Each structure stands twice: as C-alpha cells, then as structure tokens.
Amino acid sequence: MLRALAAGILVSISCSIVGTFVVLRGLAFIGDALAHGVLPGVAVAILIGIPGMVGAALGALVMIGGVSLVQARSRLSSDTAIGLLFVGMLALGVVIVSRSSTFSGDLIRILFGELLGVSAEDLILQAAVTVGVAAVAFVCARPFLLLCFDPEQAQVAGFPARAYHVVMLLLVAATVIVSFQSVGTLLVFGMLLAPAGAGALIAGRIGAMMAWGIAFGAIATYLGLLLSYHLDTAAGATVVLVAVAIFFVVLLVQNVRARATMPKVVA
Amino acid sequence: MSGPVPGPVSRASGPAPAARRELPAPAEDAGADPISATGLAVGYEGRSIVAGIDVTVRPQTSLALVGTNGSGKSTLLKTIVGLARPVAGSMTVFGKQPGSLPRRIAYLSQFHASGFALPLRAVEVVRMARYPELGLLGRMSSEDHDLVAAAMRTMGVDRFADQALRSLSGGQQQRVYLAQVLARRADLVVLDEPTAGLDAGAREIYLEAFAAELIRGAALVTATHDIEEAAEYDQVMLLARRVVALGPGREVLTPDALLETFGMFVRGSGPHGRFIVVDRGGREVDPREHIDPAD
Numbered sequence: 119m120l121r122a123l124a125a126g127i128l129v130s131i132s133c134s135i136v137g138t139f140v141v142l143r144g145l146a147f148i149g150d151a152l153a154h155g156v157l158p159g160v161a162v163a164i165l166i167g168i169p170g171m172v173g174a175a176l177g178a179l180v181m182i183g184g185v186s187l188v189q190a191r192s193r194l195s196s197d198t199a200i201g202l203l204f205v206g207m208l209a210l211g212v213v214i215v216s217r218s219s220t221f222s223g224d225l226i227r228i229l230f231g232e233l234l235g236v237s238a239e240d241l242i243l244q245a246a247v248t249v250g251v252a253a254v255a256f257v258c259a260r261p262f263l264l265l266c267f268d269p270e271q272a273q274v275a276g277f278p279a280r281a282y283h284v285v286m287l288l289l290v291a292a293t294v295i296v297s298f299q300s301v302g303t304l305l306v307f308g309m310l311l312a313p314a315g316a317g318a319l320i321a322g323r324i325g326a327m328m329a330w331g332i333a334f335g336a337i338a339t340y341l342g343l344l345l346s347y348h349l350d351t352a353a354g355a356t357v358v359l360v361a362v363a364i365f366f367v368v369l370l371v372q373n374v375r376a377r378a379t380m381p382k383v384v385a
Numbered sequence: 386m387s388g389p390v391p392g393p394v395s396r397a398s399g400p401a402p403a404a405r406r407e408l409p410a411p412a413e414d415a416g417a418d419p420i421s422a423t424g425l426a427v428g429y430e431g432r433s434i435v436a437g438i439d440v441t442v443r444p445q446t447s448l449a450l451v452g453t454n455g456s457g458k459s460t461l462l463k464t465i466v467g468l469a470r471p472v473a474g475s476m477t478v479f480g481k482q483p484g485s486l487p488r489r490i491a492y493l494s495q496f497h498a499s500g501f502a503l504p505l506r507a508v509e510v511v512r513m514a515r516y517p518e519l520g521l522l523g524r525m526s527s528e529d530h531d532l533v534a535a536a537m538r539t540m541g542v543d544r545f546a547d548q549a550l551r552s553l554s555g556g557q558q559q560r561v562y563l564a565q566v567l568a569r570r571a572d573l574v575v576l577d578e579p580t581a582g583l584d585a586g587a588r589e590i591y592l593e594a595f596a597a598e599l600i601r602g603a604a605l606v607t608a609t610h611d612i613e614e615a616a617e618y619d620q621v622m623l624l625a626r627r628v629v630a631l632g633p634g635r636e637v638l639t640p641d642a643l644l645e646t647f648g649m650f651v652r653g654s655g656p657h658g659r660f661i662v663v664d665r666g667g668r669e670v671d672p673r674e675h676i677d678p679a680d
Contacts (some may be wrong), residue, residue, distance in 0.1 A: 142504075260513075260519070264513060267510070271494070273484070274468065275517045321504045
C-alpha cells in the first residue's frame with residue numbers, strides 16, 4: 119500500500135509538471151493519443167517477453183513521428199493527424215493483444231495499470247524519470263512559456279518552436295511511459311489533465327499551477343487508495359476518479375465564489 | 386486631432402547626432418542595413434502573395450506598410466522576422482538571413498495564440514522580452530528589471546504589473562505587449578497592427594514611445610491601417626497584393642494611390658492632410674473596416 123502511495127505521488131509530480139504545459143498549450147488530444155498510442159508497443163513487448171516500458175517508448179516514438187509526418191505531408195489539421203494515429207495505434211494494440219491467450223487480462227492491465235502491484239524497481243525507475251522530467255522542464259521553462267504564450271514569439275526570440283514542441287511531446291511521452299504500469303495508459307491521461315486543470319483554475323502563476331497540480335494529484339492518490347481499500351474498487355481508476363472529482367469541486371467552488379463577489383446589477 | 390501627430394516623425398536627412406546611437410551594432414555586421422530586399426516575393430508554401438518588393442530600411446528610419454486585409458502586409462512582416470521564407474528574390478536583415486539575429490529584433494504579431502488564457506501576470510509577459518538575451522538559464526539582472534519597469538511605465542501599464550494578463554481589457558493587454566517590444570531594446574522593431582484595440586489616449590502614448598525608439602537608434606517597420614500615422618513615416622509602402630507605391634509618406638499617400646490600394650476615394654483636408662477615406666457615395670469610412678473583396 120505504501121509503495122502504491124509512493125508510486126501515485128510520483129505519477130502526480132511528473133503528470134502535474136507535464137500536464138501544466140499540456141493544459142496551457144492545448145495538447146490534451148495528443149496527450150490522450152500518446153497515452154493510447156503506446157498500447158501496440160506494450161502489447162508486442164508482452165508477447166515477445168521484453169519490458170513493457172521499452173515497447174511503450176517505441177509506441178510513443180512511432181506516434182510522435184507519425185503525427186509529425188502526416189502534418190508535414192498533408193494539409194490536414196493536427197487533430198485529424200492525431201486522431202488517425204490514435205485510433206490506428208489503439209486498434210493495432212487490440213489486434214496484437216487479441217492474439218494473446220490471456221487477452222482480456224493483458225488489455226485491462228495495460229489500460230488500467232496495477233497500482234497495488236508496483237515493484238521497488240518500478241518505483242526507482244519512476245523516481246528517476248520524474249527527476250529527469252522536472253530537470254528538463256526547469257531548463258526549458260522559458261521556451262515552454264513562450265510556446266504557451268505564442269509559438270511565433272518563441273521562434274522570433276531565438277528558441278526554435280518546432281524543436282521545443284517535440285521536447286514537450288517527449289516529456290509527455292516519458293510521463294505516460296513511466297506511469298502506465300501504475301495507473302495504466304487509459305488513466306494516466308486523467309492524471310495529466312485533472313490536477314493541472316484544477317491548478318489552472320486557481321493559480322495566478324505557472325509555478326503555482328504546477329504546485330497546486332502536484333498537491334491535488336497527491337491528495338487524489340491518498341484519498342483514492344483509501345477509498346479503493348474500503349470499497350474494494352480498482353485502485354488506479356479510483357485515484358483518477360478522485361482527481362477528476364477534485365477538478366469539478368474546484369470549478370464549482372470557484373464559480374460560487376465568483377457569483378458571490380460579483381457586483382449586483384440593477385436593471 | 387489638433388496639431389501634428391507626435392508619431393515616428395521623419396527627421397532631416399544627414400548624419401544622426403552621435404548621442405542617438407546608444408547601442409552600437411555588433412562588429413560582424415556593422416554597417417549592414419536593418420532590412421535590404423531585392424526582387425522579393427513573399428507568400429506561403431511557395432505561393433506568392435506580393436512580388437517585386439525592392440526596399441531598404443536604414444538604421445533609425447521607419448517604414449509603414451499600408452493596405453487592406455489580405456494585401457500581404459503581415460506576410461511581409463513575417464518574412465522579415467524569419468517566420469515565413471521568401472518565395473523568390475532575396476532579403477537580408479542586418480546583412481544576415483531573416484530570423485538569424487533574434488537578439489536584435491522585436492516583433493509584435495497581430496494575434497496572440499493563447500496568451501489570454503495563461504496564468505501570467507502582466508510583468509511576466511514584459512519580462513519575456515529579455516529571454517533572447519538571457520537564454521535558457523541566465524538570471525534577470527537589475528538592468529533587465531529596470532528595462533522591464535521603464536517599458537511598463539512608458540506604456541502606462543506599470544500599475545497593472547502584478548495583475549493577471551487575462552484580467553486586463555483588450556486595450557490594456559495590447560499596451561502590455563507593446564511594453565514587451567520596448568523592453569527588448571531591439572535594433573529593428575516590427576509591429577503588426579499595433580494600434581488595434583487602443584483608445585485615442587493609448588494611441589498617443591504608443592506614437593510617442595515608438596518615436597523615441599527611433600531616436601534611440603532602432604529601425605521601425607509597422608503594418609497599419611492608420612493613414613495619419615503612416616503619413617509620418619520615412620517610407621510608406623502601399624500594398625494591394627502588389628506594391629502600389631513606395632516612398633516618403635507625403636508623396637505616396639495620394640488620393641489616387643489610396644484609391645488603388647483600398648478601392649475607395651480618399652480626400653485630404655488641411656495643410657497637414659488629415660486623411661479622410663470616403664466611399665464612392667462620398668460617405669466617410671474607416672479603412673480598418675474595409676476588407677479586400679478579393680479575400
């Protein structure tokens with residue numbers, strides 16, 4: 119249980135750092151696509167007996183490369199490119215997994231993770247990747263901020279917008295890959311969006327938004343694990359459900375407060 | 386408006402007083418003009434929007450681009466700052482490929498992608514101006530902070546410094562963006578529709594601030610619908626998917642040339658020519674609202 123809590127908090131930290139940029143740059147769709155695009159990689163890895171993370175990394179690279187290729191070679195908008203790759207990779211993943219004798223068990227494990235089955239080695243790797251993600255985000259904070267503000271400004275200021283965009287996507291990919299074993303490919307997306315989104319609602323600065331995201335993510339992990347223990351529900355899914363619930367509670371509280379402080383208009 | 390526009394005024398020709406050049410150009414491209422274009426065609430994906438552009442912008446001079454929406458003004462500006470590649474011909478910026486000297490150029494685009502949604506304070510937006518100098522990890526020096534504070538004071542947004550950008554009105558945000566341009570201390574300032582959303586008072590502040598940029602030593606290129614402002618520039622380029630005219634504002638902004646550019650009759654009144662654009666029925670119209678029927 120303690121290990122699950124540690125894993126969940128590490129997921130919260132990396133997801134909130136990366137999720138802040140996902141929310142601010144409007145990368146939710148490609149974040150979702152990356153989370154699912156790793157599925158065929160993981161499936162192949164399971165079938166041929168190599169670590170799932172290696173397969174996930176390859177799946178993510180194919181996804182990023184594929185989206186960039188479709189965008190560069192066609193006039194289609196990025197969401198069409200992302201959608202095509204997303205559905206294609208998801209279908210390929212299910213096709214590959216369906217060849218396995220333990221089809222549904224494998225699929226559910228990949229999609230929803232095993233928060234309670236995280237090993238000590240998983241934790242160490244997760245901690246290392248979290249530190250790496252935080253370090254890259256710290257070094258690239260200025261170009262990332264400019265990208266969120268206006269990609270053209272980033273380019274004119276001498277920070278190649280496309281290159282830093284790819285770095286940002288690689289950070290999303292790294293977070294997805296390292297988190298999928300604990301919360302699964304389907305649910306990691308919730309941890310990317312919900313805590314950072316709740317942070318965006320109340321924070322006046324980007325650093326504060328990340329800090330709020332980490333706090334909300336950690337609270338969701340703790341409460342989610344507690345609830346799943348007492349209610350006997352799936353741990354990863356319960357954690358993500360609490361994270362999403364926190365987002366809506368924050369939204370509600372904010373709206374009620376805004377209404378309360380709004381000056382009364384006399385018709 | 387009464388009196389002459391305190392805009393980026395034409396100065397007498399001849400060498401500039403030595404005191405004007407506070408920022409000497411780096412040695413490697415000393416002497417190169419801020420902009421030099423020959424036979425330039427600008428556009429996107431190999432398709433030309435405006436061709437046959439021959440223009441030189443010298444240090445401490447100003448160029449206004451005037452034309453309807455879709456006339457190629459923004460595309461030319463994007464080519465100058467390196468966001469779009471020339472379709473044909475050649476262009477150098479301080480003697481180099483456009484886009485290769487980010488520390489010497491400031492650019493204000495017409496639209497900001499998502500700035501309005503960001504949890505950013507106004508002062509943080511202006512601080513971004515120092516990023517090209519600071520790089521990834523350089524710390525803001527007290528001089529950087531002073532430049533940011535001075536730029537915000539000049540544009541009259543210092544009192545909003547700690548407010549969230551998204552809580553400011555459109556005009557206030559535009560002044561914050563203009564303060565960001567000032568804080569860059571660039572040698573070439575490129576502005577796309579800088580007066581959009583500004584009220585009359587803010588427009589005056591803008592005109593004074595960027596006239597001061599010229600005196601400081603910068604060259605200025607502005608796309609504008611404001612014909613009165615354009616008339617004060619050293620050069621005006623009238624664009625209508627081709628170069629209709631290029632030359633000193635007073636010579637270029639003739640009723641005939643404006644008719645060709647906007648497809649409307651234009652009347653000048655008064656010795657300093659307050660320009661009034663009228664349609665064929667004689668009704669006064671705002672050229673900012675006129676959209677090229679070819680679009």
